[in-house]
Amino acid sequence: MNCQKIQQLLLADYPDGEVSERIKHEVEGHLDLCCACRQFERAVQDAAIRPFKQARRIRPPDEVWNKLKEAIASEEQAAGAGFLANIWDVVQSIFSNPKLAFTILIMAIASLAIMVIAMDVHLNNQRVVKNSAHIEQPIRQVKYLSEIIGVSEYPSDDEPSDDKYDSHDGYGTAIEEYFL
Amino acid sequence: MWLNFKLEEQLKEIPKHILLRASLGDAEAFEIIYQLASGFVYSIALRITNNPEDAQDVTQDVFIKIYKNLKNFKFFSSFKTWVYRITVNTALNACREISRQISQRADHDSLASHQGEGDSMMEIAAERADHERLIMDLLAVLNPDQRACIVLREIEGLNYREISEVLNININTVRSRLKRAREALLAYRKSEVMKDELPKDTAVAVSRLP
Known part of the structure; x- marks a missing residue:
């Protein structure tokens, strides 16, 4: 790598730890040998990198929190009023x-x-x-009467109905048999 | 006012239950979030806008956005990354708005009034500690996009991938913005850092910088 390429890496990638181990060794090897690039690196560090390392985190003044609370309260109020106003506008x-x-x-x-x-x-x-x-009540009464006279249009639950009709050839229903 | 950076660094992630409570409208939980996050929100806003009053407005806007949108935060990304993104975008928008207002004012105001504005800025800067003044001076050399990259890299310690996620830009764009920013800073301070110790070929390379 020539000096120009090394100096490009000294501006970005190398100082941010974004180069591979191989490139890092190559840059370090070049810096050991090249006084110009070594001093370029020092200039970049002094001018553009090191000053920011001293930067501290700063808390906002207390008034920001007070203003924020007021802003949120008024936003919520406006949102509530806005909802009712929207309904009224639609009507x-x-x-x-x-x-x-x-x-x-x-x-x-x-x-x-x-x-x-x-x-x-x-x-x-x-x-x-x-x-x-x-x-259901009259049905039960008819069923009872038909049982008394020995003919049932309403077969009882324990007796399969098919057997009853099958035993009378050609007469159709049990009530027909009774009248004939 | 000043917080130890390392102490603040320990407050990396705000507990999830606090975020959930705040998303349900718990004012106490929201105040906890403000106490834990306002330091880094204000610091980033201050570095990007380079003006305390604008930084206060940006901080307030950021926390109103957090309050309104916390119920939509799905925890797919870290809360801190989400807040970084809101803060940087709000600060950059504030910078654009300020520069638009300044350019509009420039059409109407006289040169003398600008001179007065510059003096008052100088007075404000003079009241600040030496290193703070230096940082403000250096950041003033950069455009807002370069400033955002430098702040996230140098002050917040984010890597290129994290910066690209926060700013929603390509990693190569992050790299080129950092390079241009450092070239600009080197050119700005070349009289101080070069002195007479740089060899001839390095001095030529630096002198080619804008």
Whole structure:
């Protein structure tokens, strides 16, 4: 490496520890032999690197924290007021446009009607389910009577229904057999 | 006012539970974050803007941004890197805004008023400790982008990869900005550092610097 290349490395990479071990040894070997580059390195260190090593971290004055607290409080207040103001602006903009207001009104009425119909259907379904409990009683009575007379349209749970119908050739149902 | 750098270095990462509490709006946790991070935020802002008043404004802006965006912080990167990024970007934007205002003022103000401004800056600088004044003088030689690179490298001790992540630039750009910054500093101080001890060929190399 010539002096120009070495001096480029002395400005960046080498003083920041960003060179490989091989390059580092090469630069150090060159500096041992070259007085000009050695003094260039010293000049770079004195002018551009060493002064910053003395730099200290500085805390901000206390007033910064106080101002910050005030700024955050006012931001939050503005955000809250801004949210309400936005809602009010939207409402105002809707009612300032008659067509838009009419459309929204129609949509609201339609939504309300759909909701009422849906509620009505739901209540009707519930009523039907309740009434179905009363239907079971007469079914049980018919079943009992048919058992007394020895014919059952309603087969009992312990007797498979298929066997009963299969035993009467060509007559179809048990009630048919009874009348014929 | 002054903090021991090594002591501050021990506060590398703020505990996660403090960050989570602050993200949920816990004012006490946010104050802890401010106490731990305000030193390095203000220092970086001060070095990049090179002006205490601007640095205070930048610090305030940075912490408002942290407060607003902490709930979106996902812990994919370190909190410190995130804060570095916010701080450097806010400070660079402040520099751009200040230089825009100065150039606008330059169209209207007389030369005499600028002379007065320079004097007051000199007075402020005169009140500072010697090494602080030297650092401010050196940083004033650089443009804001070079300043950010020098501050992150020399004062914060970040490596090239970390600087490229914070500034969101290529590593080669970091390298070239540092090189240009050091060339500018060497040229600025060549009368002091060269004296009469540099050999002829080194003096020629330095004299070629801008």
